[in-house]
Amino acid sequence: MNFFLKKLLIVVPTLYIAWTVVFVTLNIIPGDPVNLMLGGRPASDEVRENVRKNLGLDKPVIERYGSFLINATKGDLGKSYLTRQPVTKMIKENMWPTIELSIGGLIFGVFFGVLFGVFAGTKPNSIRDTISMIIALCGISLPSFWIGMMLIYIFGTTLGWVPIVGDGFVSLILPSISVGLFFAGGMARLTRSSLVDVLNQDYIRTARSKGISKYNIILKHSLRNAMIPPVTLLGIQFGLLITGAVITEEVFARPGLGQLLLQAILAKDIPLVQALVVYMTAVYIFLNLIVDFTYGIIDPRIRLERKNQ
Amino acid sequence: MKKIFKTIFGISTLFFSLSFFSMANALDIVFAEDRPDLRTLDPRITQSRHEEMLIVNIFDQLIAADSEGNHYPGLAKSWEVSGDGLEYTFNLRNDVTFHDGTKFNAAAVKATFDSIVDPETGSQGAVDILGPYKETVVVDDYTAKVVFERRYGSALTAFTETELSIVSPTALSELGNEGFGMAPVGTGPFMFKNWEANKKVELVRNPDYNWAPEYMDGSGPSQVANLTYRLIKDTSTRVAALEAGEIDIAELVPPLDMNRFDGSGELSTIAGTVSGLPYAAFLNTTVGVFQDINVRKAFFHSLDRVKMTSDLFFGYADAAFGPISSSTPSYWKGNEDYYGYNPDGAVALLEEAGWKMGSDGVREKNGEKLTVFFPCLLEPDTCVAIQGYANKVGFDVNVEVVMKARQDELIFANGYDMLVIRWVSLDPGVLIIPFHSRNIPQPGKFKFNWARYANPELDQLLEDAESAETQETKDDLYMQIQKHIMDQAIFLAIHDQVQTVAYNPELEGVRFANGNWQLRMYDVRKK
Numbered sequence: 001m002n003f004f005l006k007k008l009l010i011v012v013p014t015l016y017i018a019w020t021v022v023f024v025t026l027n028i029i030p031g032d033p034v035n036l037m038l039g040g041r042p043a044s045d046e047v048r049e050n051v052r053k054n055l056g057l058d059k060p061v062i063e064r065y066g067s068f069l070i071n072a073t074k075g076d077l078g079k080s081y082l083t084r085q086p087v088t089k090m091i092k093e094n095m096w097p098t099i100e101l102s103i104g105g106l107i108f109g110v111f112f113g114v115l116f117g118v119f120a121g122t123k124p125n126s127i128r129d130t131i132s133m134i135i136a137l138c139g140i141s142l143p144s145f146w147i148g149m150m151l152i153y154i155f156g157t158t159l160g161w162v163p164i165v166g167d168g169f170v171s172l173i174l175p176s177i178s179v180g181l182f183f184a185g186g187m188a189r190l191t192r193s194s195l196v197d198v199l200n201q202d203y204i205r206t207a208r209s210k211g212i213s214k215y216n217i218i219l220k221h222s223l224r225n226a227m228i229p230p231v232t233l234l235g236i237q238f239g240l241l242i243t244g245a246v247i248t249e250e251v252f253a254r255p256g257l258g259q260l261l262l263q264a265i266l267a268k269d270i271p272l273v274q275a276l277v278v279y280m281t282a283v284y285i286f287l288n289l290i291v292d293f294t295y296g297i298i299d300p301r302i303r304l305e306r307k308n309q
Numbered sequence: 310m311k312k313i314f315k316t317i318f319g320i321s322t323l324f325f326s327l328s329f330f331s332m333a334n335a336l337d338i339v340f341a342e343d344r345p346d347l348r349t350l351d352p353r354i355t356q357s358r359h360e361e362m363l364i365v366n367i368f369d370q371l372i373a374a375d376s377e378g379n380h381y382p383g384l385a386k387s388w389e390v391s392g393d394g395l396e397y398t399f400n401l402r403n404d405v406t407f408h409d410g411t412k413f414n415a416a417a418v419k420a421t422f423d424s425i426v427d428p429e430t431g432s433q434g435a436v437d438i439l440g441p442y443k444e445t446v447v448v449d450d451y452t453a454k455v456v457f458e459r460r461y462g463s464a465l466t467a468f469t470e471t472e473l474s475i476v477s478p479t480a481l482s483e484l485g486n487e488g489f490g491m492a493p494v495g496t497g498p499f500m501f502k503n504w505e506a507n508k509k510v511e512l513v514r515n516p517d518y519n520w521a522p523e524y525m526d527g528s529g530p531s532q533v534a535n536l537t538y539r540l541i542k543d544t545s546t547r548v549a550a551l552e553a554g555e556i557d558i559a560e561l562v563p564p565l566d567m568n569r570f571d572g573s574g575e576l577s578t579i580a581g582t583v584s585g586l587p588y589a590a591f592l593n594t595t596v597g598v599f600q601d602i603n604v605r606k607a608f609f610h611s612l613d614r615v616k617m618t619s620d621l622f623f624g625y626a627d628a629a630f631g632p633i634s635s636s637t638p639s640y641w642k643g644n645e646d647y648y649g650y651n652p653d654g655a656v657a658l659l660e661e662a663g664w665k666m667g668s669d670g671v672r673e674k675n676g677e678k679l680t681v682f683f684p685c686l687l688e689p690d691t692c693v694a695i696q697g698y699a700n701k702v703g704f705d706v707n708v709e710v711v712m713k714a715r716q717d718e719l720i721f722a723n724g725y726d727m728l729v730i731r732w733v734s735l736d737p738g739v740l741i742i743p744f745h746s747r748n749i750p751q752p753g754k755f756k757f758n759w760a761r762y763a764n765p766e767l768d769q770l771l772e773d774a775e776s777a778e779t780q781e782t783k784d785d786l787y788m789q790i791q792k793h794i795m796d797q798a799i800f801l802a803i804h805d806q807v808q809t810v811a812y813n814p815e816l817e818g819v820r821f822a823n824g825n826w827q828l829r830m831y832d833v834r835k836k
Contacts, residue, residue: 029714032717032755034755035713035717035755046436047432047433047436047437048755050428050431050432051431051433053428054431082346082348083348083349083490084349084431084487084490085487085491090506093505093506093507094506094507097508149545149546152545152546152549153549156549156550156553157549157552157553160553163553163555164546164549164550164553164555165539165541165546165550165555165556166555250542250543251543251546252546253345253508253539253540253541253542253543253546253547253550254507254508255345255505255506255507255508256507259345259346259507260507263345263346266712266713267346268714
């Protein structure tokens with residue numbers, strides 16, 4: 001319990017630092033939010049002053065920083081400059097599509113990542129190992145906009161199997177593959193190397209000499225021990241996904257947090273960027289906690305060590 | 310197990326046939342809109358032509374206008390202008406209701422215009438278009454008199470603008486300004502139904518619509534039952550979804566694809582020349598090499614705008630020559646006689662101005678190079694084409710692709726030699742904003758006279774044109790203004806802005822709204 005309390009206590013200063021950094025950065029970078037809001041359209045001075053006042057930008061920076069911190073601790077992250085809607089509402093609207101895509105990518109990535117990893121790792125330096133790892137390398141290194149466009153071209157336009165921009169579950173297939181491929185590539189490589197390590201351990205040799213079947217050795221004895229590094233990677237990559245996959249969202253014209261953040265940054269929508277950063281830091285901290293917790297489930301020795309501390 | 314499969318099969322067949330049945334009875338149209346980040350659908354607040362793409366189908370204006378800009382009775386059956394040009398009396402239709410059931414009348418007109426000038430509303434476009442508005446007088450239920458502080462030559466065009474659409478006063482007071490922008494209520498052929506942020510906006514046909522302007526083909530409610538705006542930013546995805554038949558009409562289709570569709574007949578296309586300022590560059594008259602008018606003229610002469618435009622747009626856009634595009638009212642034909650492609654003339658002008666060719670292909674004068682700093686916000690490929698042409702006569706054009714924030718910084722600091730611009734506008738009155746000396750940017754004050762050109766004579770012409778009494782005087786004044794700008798070589802027009810639309814060839818009746826950017830969907834139907 002002590003362990004988790006400690007972790008939780010770190011959350012407060014982390015959030016404070018993240019908020020301050022983002023506030024300062026956004027106020028330093030050039031560009032007038034009023035002009036960005038007006039989209040470069042001809043507007044009279046009267047209009048510009050009205051907009052400035054409406055946004056509260058006529059107040060000094062220090063005052064804005066102070067009221068931002070006070071309101072944020074109250075859970076009020078302010079209203080967007082762009083839409084004048086509460087930013088929490090905007091984040092909520094874009095959160096579900098992002099969660100959908102993240103889970104889709106996760107399922108695809110873990111399934112194919114572990115499959116290819118085990119396929120390659122159980123027979124290192126063979127042809128099937130080489131081929132699997134080349135595929136994994138492609139998954140990691142091919143840019144997602146290219147993968148997205150190819151998927152659209154092959155399965156959407158040419159074969160017409162799946163909708164490109166449609167609604168519902170089927171429309172999730174191509175984007176999930178698009179983000180999942182990167183995921184799968186990393187998982188496969190890490191699962192393989194970790195598995196190769198474990199398979200060379202003495203206890204595996206012992207198990208083999210006892211005549212335990214090959215599948216039992218891989219599934220029960222090796223894989224569980226080999227999963228610690230891939231789970232760590234899983235945490236990081238899921239964190240990346242859940243904070244928005246900008247390019248995949250754009251190629252498949254999906255709403256999501258990535259698009260929202262991009263729009264907010266380009267328009268210098270300070271309250272929205274701040275709120276998204278707050279959300280993203282919170283998600284990372286939370287995911288790290290889960291990963292830490294999972295170690296204990298996978299390997300009981302880690303749980304014991306923590307207790308002894 | 311078999312039973313489960315059978316049930317699933319049965320249910321899905323039923324759903325399939327049901328959806329097929331409903332399709333046969335009503336036309337559903339999906340339009341691919343280029344911008345995902347729509348912010349408001351309130352015509353009084355918006356400044357975005359992308360938001361107006363939807364607004365134009367939800368609302369009506371007092372005066373209707375077709376794509377040519379001709380005026381027709383709209384929500385007003387007729388109108389009268391007082392002798393002094395200050396009062397516009399509108400005789401309103403008495404058979405119109407808003408989507409929420411509120412009756413349209415003179416009080417609604419007053420509520421709309423009064424709220425536009427209220428600073429609380431935060432209007433970004435309409436308040437400027439409404440000009441020197443004083444008040445609206447409700448003469449009787451169906452007579453409204455709009456009064457201006459001073460003569461406003463662009464008033465009639467202003468009443469056709471989407472920004473001056475009439476909004477439901479009931480909805481406005483119930484929803485407030487912010488709520489109204491997310492659930493707009495007008496009198497137009499389509500009603501707002503649903504908005505999924507960053508994804509789509511759904512409209513449904515207004516079943517009571519019986520007041521289509523006379524230039525439309527149809528009457529009564531539209532044949533389009535459901536109108537969905539799918540927001541697809543990525544151009545290749547937009548085109549792929551169009552070709553796959555998932556969407557019916559797409560905007561901003563790349564010229565290369567337009568060319569392909571026209572060749573194959575796979576999809577129908579229309580292209581509109583947008584009125585307002587063409588894609589053009591301001592040359593900075595206060596710093597650097599462009600302070601010399603002969604250098605500016607030489608730069609103009611070095612460009613083959615006709616060839617450049619046809620290379621980049623495959624004939625879908627025309628080269629532009631004047632400060633306003635050829636589809637804008639009061640356009641002056643004389644613009645086209647200026648600064649044709651003439652590299653020899655450009656060289657002669659530069660030689661005369663003392664710029665001698667250096668060994669590296671860049672001209673020099675007193676040890677200074679003929680260098681032009683060109684921050685490029687719009688259409689980088691066009692910027693690079695300009696660079697290539699100007700280089701042939703000895704200019705060293707330094708193109709930097711910038712974001713808006715960086716451009717702002719350079720404008721405040723007067724740190725550029727040329728900048729590009731383009732605007733949609735229905736009226737030549739827009740010229741006062743980029744060419745009046747009061748609009749020269751200052752540090753911290755963003756304004757649009759990027760040539761930083763100050764001339765009292767031009768200022769006076771612009772002010773006079775704004776309050777011109779007759780169309781003839783107005784045309785004459787704008788002719789003089791265009792001539793002045795051309796003589797001074799401060800604004801280098803490159804090509805007309807073009808809206809390129811491709812659509813399902815089974816459809817007809819796709820038409821541009823005034824200004825040639827937005828599409829009116831009312832007349833869309835199956836052939």
